Amino acid sequence: MSDENDEMVVTPYEVRGKLDYDRLIQMFGTQRIDKKLKEKLFKVAGERHFMLERDLFFSHRDLDWILEEHVKGNPFTIYTGRGPSGDTHIGHLVPWIFTKWLQDRVKTRLYFQMTNDEKYFFNSNLSLDDVKRYTHENTLDLLALGFQPENTYIIQDIEHIDMLYEIAIEVARKVTFSTVKATFGFDNSTNIGSLWHPAIQAVPAFLHSWIYGKNTPCLIPCAIDQDPFWRVTRDIAEKLGYYKPATIQCMFVPGLKEGGKMSASDEMSVIYTTDTPKMAKRKVMAAFTGGRATVEEQRRLGANPDICSVFKWYKFIFVPDDAKLAEIERTCKSGELLCGPCKQFLAPLMVDFLEKHQAAREEVKDRVDEFSAARLRDEIRR
Ligand code: TRP
Secondary structure: OOHHHHOOEEEOOEEEOOOOHHHHHHHHOOEEOOHHHHHHHHHHHOOOOHHHHOOOEEEEEOHHHHHHHHHOOOOOEEEEEEOOOOOOEHHHHHHHHHHHHHHHHHOOOEEEEEOHHHHHHHOOOOOHHHHHHHHHHHHHHHHOOOOOHHHEEEEEOOOOHHHHHHHHHHHHHHOOHHHHHHHHOOOOOOOHHHHHHHHHHHHHHHHHHHHHOOOOOEEEEEEHHHHHHHHHHHHHHHHHOOOOOEEEEEOOOEOOOOOOEOOOOOHHHOOEOOOOHHHHHHHHHOOOOOOOOOHHHHHHHOOOHHHOHHHHHHHHHHOOOHHHHHHHHHHHHHOOOOHHHHHHHHHHHHHHHHHHHHHHHHHHOOOHHHHEHHHHHHHOOO
16 A cells, blocks of 8 residues: 555544554644553542543543542533534444543533534535534434433534624634644635634633633543644633643544544445444444454464454443453454454444434434523523
8 A cells, every 4th residue: 555545644624544643642742641640530530431441542631630620629521522514423422422421420511512513614515404404413322322411511503603602702813814724724715614613612611611700620522633623722721711621532433444433434334323233234244354364374373353343343332341352352363263253243232232322312302402502591691
């Protein structure tokens, strides 16, 4: 393969090439989550979580600081989000599952931003109806994970702009064209909605402080590609009288094909939350593995779990149990476990997950309003 295809590109708008997470930390200027910091978070949470244990969440900004504040009695809120540009796939759920765990453990409020405006600005093939429909559909997937209305507030940018606008203009006044140009790679052909969007995406980091009139730390769990937004947001936070938001950042969940992240551009590499069990099973059985050319060779030499998409799915989603994961890894490497049976083991886990998720989706269908940030309108100081 040529170098050009392998070249790593990670921006909020594009992720491709061979991913080197050490280099990303360096390029973005974030910190690696070391052992000590992991333990600190587990202690605050009162429980361990395999996604952090196994370094799916691997990078941060000021996580140590925000945990210390929490311990000192200065609790934080959580903010994350989704750009509703299409149907939800399993890769999207992963940071949300971790977010839910964190929220439950530290018992705090979650602000979840649906950036339907962002997706409208950035995708000329999406209509307003499209992004609104995806906002609703994606919200069902979020809520199917079991969030509670008491402490979950979903912000829909287009519908709730009146609640965001005042903070957005404060942010926008402090951020120059040259900053967003350099940070996001914008140029003269970029529409002005896109230039403005970083102001809107900054708002939920400050919303709680603004509404209640008390500066409150905010922690943002997200995939690492969103870091440019937080760089801009953190830069201006203190000028506006707010804490800089802290972040805890994850890797991309790999697709079922060789290399790369799960991406809607290759249907077979992705499992959508609305896929039928039959379809999901077909995709699993066609997955890329670290197997050998022949059964005989694999029995003799073993396979390579490090490059195997099925093994990554076990590791990051479907096998939280460490002993079980170690057993899969060992028998894979030794040649005892062949790829066919290994996929046969993943398929029912996947189907079971999908069936439960789809049932939960049905259940929340008529309850979306209970989670709407529109409830906060009454609390806003005028
Ligand atoms: N820009 C993100 C996307 O395209 C959506 C988003 C908005 C987000 N706010 C966020 C993601 C906070 C993570 C954390 O998907």
